[in-house]
Amino acid sequence: MTVWDDLVGQGPVIARLRQAVAGDMTHAWLFTGPPGSGRSNAALAFAAALQCEQGGCGECHSCHSVSVGSHPDVRVTRTEKLSIGVDDVRELVRTAALAPVGRRYQVMVIEDADRLTEPAANALLKAVEEPNARTIWLLCAPTVEDVLPTIRSRTRLVVLATPSTADVADFLRTRDQVPADVALHAARASQGHIGRARGLARDEDSRERRRQVVRIPASLTSLRACMLAAATLHDVAKDEADSLTGSHDAREKDDLDRMYGVVERGRRPREYAPALRDLEKSQKTRAKRRHLDVVDRGLMDLVSVYRDALTLQLGAASDVVNEEVRADVERLAAATSPEDNLRRIDAVFEAREQMLEFNVPPMLALESLMVALRLGD
Numbered sequence: 001m002t003v004w005d006d007l008v009g010q011g012p013v014i015a016r017l018r019q020a021v022a023g024d025m026t027h028a029w030l031f032t033g034p035p036g037s038g039r040s041n042a043a044l045a046f047a048a049a050l051q052c053e054q055g056g057c058g059e060c061h062s063c064h065s066v067s068v069g070s071h072p073d074v075r076v077t078r079t080e081k082l083s084i085g086v087d088d089v090r091e092l093v094r095t096a097a098l099a100p101v102g103r104r105y106q107v108m109v110i111e112d113a114d115r116l117t118e119p120a121a122n123a124l125l126k127a128v129e130e131p132n133a134r135t136i137w138l139l140c141a142p143t144v145e146d147v148l149p150t151i152r153s154r155t156r157l158v159v160l161a162t163p164s165t166a167d168v169a170d171f172l173r174t175r176d177q178v179p180a181d182v183a184l185h186a187a188r189a190s191q192g193h194i195g196r197a198r199g200l201a202r203d204e205d206s207r208e209r210r211r212q213v214v215r216i217p218a219s220l221t222s223l224r225a226c227m228l229a230a231a232t233l234h235d236v237a238k239d240e241a242d243s244l245t246g247s248h249d250a251r252e253k254d255d256l257d258r259m260y261g262v263v264e265r266g267r268r269p270r271e272y273a274p275a276l277r278d279l280e281k282s283q284k285t286r287a288k289r290r291h292l293d294v295v296d297r298g299l300m301d302l303v304s305v306y307r308d309a310l311t312l313q314l315g316a317a318s319d320v321v322n323e324e325v326r327a328d329v330e331r332l333a334a335a336t337s338p339e340d341n342l343r344r345i346d347a348v349f350e351a352r353e354q355m356l357e358f359n360v361p362p363m364l365a366l367e368s369l370m371v372a373l374r375l376g377d
Helices: 011-023 040-051 061-067 087-096 119-131 165-176 180-190 194-202 204-214 223-259 271-313 323-335 338-356 364-374
Strands: 029-034 074-077 106-110 136-143 156-159
Touching: 011 040, 011 338, 029 040, 029 074, 040 061, 040 106, 074 087, 087 106, 087 119, 106 204, 136 364, 165 180, 165 194, 165 271, 180 194, 180 323, 204 223, 204 271, 204 323, 223 271, 223 364, 271 323, 271 338, 271 364, 338 364
Parallel strands: 029 136, 029 156, 074 106, 106 136
Antiparallel strands: none
């Protein structure tokens, strides 16, 4: 098993990165691709291969330490906040100026380069323009347009494709020993998003939450139904986000208490209160982002239903994504026109923009969206 084995359906990308490891290198790379295509996995596999004497064997100490996040010469920056600030990038730039600990490269991975603030991006530009001879920058973003033109012009572009349903299902069966029917359902429902597919395959609760969401379009027959649907999507997303962050928040609080001796001494030193405030602020920001991410995923599930209706209306050869609610999709296709469903897809993307770009409260954006999606309008 090599470091490349988790890159599902990315044969051309793997071949190109292996060629780079063999000698066709440059100091900065930009990994782009749709959500779930494996941008971060590809960057980390490349980082491991650059540290490995065998080009990414997957078995040696270097490969293992990169995979678990303990390699001294591989620094991974990911954010659970809404953006990456300039202070974080300046610290990276200072680290990048140092020589690597080992004999090979120092690799700086930024998983969410699209979340860099403008000052942060400008701070990064200087390091990318004048790199240390043994420092490699690996940036990840959904598209090249998400990165400053001055940065992307100094990087080598690696474009990942969305894996096919068959590739994802085969990966789930062979790597995670998922039953064939569950693997196929998860592969279809995830629409090529590997992480989402694994979550759906492993957790029946996740599959049920998704079923609640994809049943929404056919239920939007009245104003009351629209308001209920908005509340349902909002609450389903909040429940999932809370389940993902709750245990993490509790561990962080326990770690903070131990650090300041609250558990052992039974009292709180003066420095504890500001540290606790900073932690709670960080957790609140992370929870907001996680909630938005889950709502956004729910919106993409809604889009998949309207896409299915279009598939049936136009007689396209594509498979139906939401086979488990096919009866609802058929009713939707019969009650609407292709133009109606294209308009509804546009409305979903407008709601996404309102929440992600203009900071409109999710519940308000969802209520407005559901009214726009109402059947018969």
